[in-house]
Amino acid sequence: MAKCKQPQKTKPMKIEINGTEYLCSKKNGKITVRTSRTAKGQSLVAGVYDIANGVWHNDNGDGSLPAKAKEYIAKLLS
Secondary structure (H helix, E strand, O other): OOOOOOOOOOOOEEEEEOOEEEEEEEEOOEEEEEEEOOOOOOEEEEEEEEOOOOEEEOOOOOOOOOHHHHHHHHHHHO
8 A cells, every 4th residue: 555645744943032932833935933831732823924925913912022033033934
């Protein structure tokens, strides 16, 4: 029986800015930025960056990304 080819999963990139750790993953032309929580395995989406349009979408109203983090992540992963 033939094996089914599955797409390769990319490992999220860890970035630390001002003592806060962000996990950034790139998929379908967008960068999803997550912040880690206190319990293991829990995370919040801090924002989504659309590479084609150069626009940030903040999914989490309370803990949105600081401007310094947005600039650094956009420059690094675009």
